[in-house]
Amino acid sequence: YANPIFAPIRSSIKNMGTLLVIRDITDIKKLETMRSDFVSNVTHELNTPLTSIRGFVDTLKNGAIKDEKVASRFLDIIDIETERLTLLIQDILSLSAIENMEDEKNNNVNNMASIINEVIEILNPKIKDRKINVNIQVNDDITYNCNRNRIKQLIINLTDNAIKYTEKGHIDIICKESDASIIIEVSDTGIGIEEEHIPRLIERFYRVDKGRSRNMGGTGLGLSIVKHIVSLYNGKIEVDSIIGEGTTFRVLLPKKSSVK
Ligand code: ADP
Numbered sequence: 001y002a003n004p005i006f007a008p009i010r011s012s013i014k015n016m017g018t019l020l021v022i023r024d025i026t027d028i029k030k031l032e033t034m035r036s037d038f039v040s041n042v043t044h045e046l047n048t049p050l051t052s053i054r055g056f057v058d059t060l061k062n063g064a065i066k067d068e069k070v071a072s073r074f075l076d077i078i079d080i081e082t083e084r085l086t087l088l089i090q091d092i093l094s095l096s097a098i099e100n101m102e103d104e105k106n107n108n109v110n111n112m113a114s115i116i117n118e119v120i121e122i123l124n125p126k127i128k129d130r131k132i133n134v135n136i137q138v139n140d141d142i143t144y145n146c147n148r149n150r151i152k153q154l155i156i157n158l159t160d161n162a163i164k165y166t167e168k169g170h171i172d173i174i175c176k177e178s179d180a181s182i183i184i185e186v187s188d189t190g191i192g193i194e195e196e197h198i199p200r201l202i203e204r205f206y207r208v209d210k211g212r213s214r215n216m217g218g219t220g221l222g223l224s225i226v227k228h229i230v231s232l233y234n235g236k237i238e239v240d241s242i243i244g245e246g247t248t249f250r251v252l253l254p255k256k257s258s259v260k
Contacts, residue, residue, distance in 0.1 A: 041205045045088055045220070049081040084217065091221040094153065095204075098228045103147060110151065112142040112175045112182065119155045119173075123163065131168045134159075138175035144182045144253065146233065151253075154229045157222040158186040158249050164216040166190030169246070177255075181235075184251045192243040201239070202227035226251070 056074045065071045097103065116138055120127075127134055144151065155173070162171045169189025176183050193201070193208060200206045205220035207213040213220060226249075230237050233253045241247040 038204055042092060045205065046085065049084045049088075053078050053081045053085075084214075084219075087217065088219045088221075091219045091225060094225055095221060095228060098150070098225065098232065101232070103149070104232065106147050106149075107145055108148065109143050109145050110148045111140075112144055112184075113138045113140050115148060115152050116155060116173055116175060118152060119159055122156060123159055126160070126163050130163060130166070132163065132166055133170040135170060135172045136174075137172065139177075142175055142177050142182065144255070146253075150229050150232070154226050154251065155184060155186070157226050158184075158251070161218075161222055161249075162186050162188035162190065162247070164213075164218060165247070180254060180256070182253045182255060184253070185248060187246060187248040189246040192245055193239070193241040193247055194243060195241075198239050198241065202237070 056078050060071060060074055064074060113136075116136055120134065120136065159171065159173060166188040167190065171189075172185070172187045174183075174185040174187075176185075197206075197208045201208075201223050204224045206223075207218065207220050210220075227237065230251055230253070235251060235253040238250040238252070239247065240250075
């Protein structure tokens with residue numbers, strides 16, 4: 001009886017056993033549904049830019065290439081769609097690497113201020129494009145035993161969202177520590193999120209406004225990646241948001257249990 005679902009139930013614990021069996025089947029069914037939903041979502045998300053690229057290439061081949069202005073506009077669109085595909089594939093690979101816990105033995109004591117500085121360096125071109133100030137508040141001596149790239153990605157994803165969904169104002173990145181945890185807070189003065197959406201944000205490909213997310217270069221996987229990293233570290237995510245005023249994402253990472 002390698003498969004516990006088919007294991008015989010001893011009569012003395014019959015009720016308990018039955019309950020367990022039902023839960024097991026439900027969990028497996030749920031997992032299967034989640035997997036097939038994910039595959040069909042991924043297929044759809046990959047197909048959209050591909051269809052657009054193929055359409056513009058065909059139009060170019062059918063003569064549009066002769067009109068320099070039109071050709072240049074179409075090439076720009078092909079460029080944007082190719083970039084979207086690249087980001088999507090990168091995010092899908094990241095998710096799968098985190099899920100498979102690849103690289104998790106690579107834990108070191110990392111200085112949080114230096115991780116945050118690297119994040120800002122990476123996002124600087126995007127920050128410069130917008131009318132936003134980014135303030136950082138972190139003590140130089142805060143360290144965390146973690147995989148540097150994972151925690152960097154977590155902060156990049158939260159900060160990138162703060163930039164994408166903030167027209168003007170400021171973004172604050174705060175890192176502090178309590179006895180038990182490292183606390184990372186990314187706040188913005190952006191569009192905010194309605195309460196009803198908050199529990200669903202960490203679902204793969206869930207977006208409050210699909211059009212806006214696509215226009216801003218979002219893949220719909222950013223917060224799902226954040227959630228996976230946080231659960232690797234047995235941490236917690238909290239979200240406070242007021243429509244039109246802004247959003248705060250707060251991540252609490254326990255110091256003791258590093259990776260599960
Ligand atoms: P995306 O790539 O679309 O940004 P995410 O998984 O990172 O995907 O985020 C999911 C959705 O949550 C976004 O589409 C957006 O609607 C919402 N969201 C995330 N962060 C913020 C934020 N700081 N302000 C407002 N909305 C946000």
